[in-house]
Amino acid sequence: MRVEQKNATVEELEFAPSWDQPVSYMQRTRSYYLGLGYENPYVWAHYLTVPFSPLKKPLSESTLALITTAAPYQADKGNQGPGSAYNALAKFYEVYSGPTAIDPDLRISHVGVDRKNADMAEMNAWFPLAAARRAVASKRLGALSPRFYGLPSNRSQRHTLEVDAPAIASLCKADGVDVAILIPNCPICHQCQSLLARYLEEQGIATVIMGAAKDIVEYCGVPRLLFSDFPLGNAAAKPNDVASQDTNFELALRILESAPAPRTTVQSPLIWSADAQWKLDYSNIERLSSAEIKALRDEAEKVRIAARDLRIQTVGS
Numbered sequence: 216m217r218v219e220q221k222n223a224t225v226e227e228l229e230f231a232p233s234w235d236q237p238v239s240y241m242q243r244t245r246s247y248y249l250g251l252g253y254e255n256p257y258v259w260a261h262y263l264t265v266p267f268s269p270l271k272k273p274l275s276e277s278t279l280a281l282i283t284t285a286a287p288y289q290a291d292k293g294n295q296g297p298g299s300a301y302n303a304l305a306k307f308y309e310v311y312s313g314p315t316a317i318d319p320d321l322r323i324s325h326v327g328v329d330r331k332n333a334d335m336a337e338m339n340a341w342f343p344l345a346a347a348r349r350a351v352a353s354k355r356l357g358a359l360s361p362r363f364y365g366l367p368s369n370r371s372q373r374h375t376l377e378v379d380a381p382a383i384a385s386l387c388k389a390d391g392v393d394v395a396i397l398i399p400n401c402p403i404c405h406q407c408q409s410l411l412a413r414y415l416e417e418q419g420i421a422t423v424i425m426g427a428a429k430d431i432v433e434y435c436g437v438p439r440l441l442f443s444d445f446p447l448g449n450a451a452a453k454p455n456d457v458a459s460q461d462t463n464f465e466l467a468l469r470i471l472e473s474a475p476a477p478r479t480t481v482q483s484p485l486i487w488s489a490d491a492q493w494k495l496d497y498s499n500i501e502r503l504s505s506a507e508i509k510a511l512r513d514e515a516e517k518v519r520i521a522a523r524d525l526r527i528q529t530v531g532s
Contacts (some may be wrong), residue, residue: 250500265477327401333448346464353474380414
């Protein structure tokens, strides 16, 4: 369509709405917590240089690891199922692993996932184990590591870099891992996985993050990112959609093969919904009443203390 008017409207030009773009999670969460009364904004990890480890052999001969920030289900820790509120008691603060030969019972109960729009019941939307198994069966991949690994979503960048990342690197080396796919869930998860990706690359393990918080990952600086413009919590694929699982997993593998240099980002062509207004929901302080803000502040303080106490019991101060 050709429009001659100097002051043509967005509708006349057939533009998308200005807010239909990747959510700025760093800015959104900063405004949200400032609105709740927390006046010390979080400082996100940011690097100018990025390590990069190219593939050492074809993927058809490589062993791949899956690394998640989802938590193993703990029956004694209260509701952790789909639709549950944030459960600070269900957090974990130490690296764990589990066998890839069986389906694990993992849950997403992070404080920062999109509970309104993401699907917490469909594990393959945030943990692509089934897609990885299919890639091995088709000989696209040489093997899946015997274990997957769980990375804690620590707000302490130092702890992630000095404790958690070396622990996972050690597990990867023990399992003969050549390449790794890292799948985060909440905003802090995206930062933790970015820090881990950098560490693994320095150890010679090629990585790609399947993420939904583009700004956090790119701000930190990683070798490879497959960005899906999906709600936080469904970074791997659309729920209950095998085709989307395989599409995104194949894209992640292609990025491992073809990324020419660090800071390579590829956006998945998959669209979450024809109506992109879900992007306006996440931690949007402007959409909350004063009563809602007060209630959220009280709840945030309660779970902050619970998570702090659990962390101290687990790994110290």
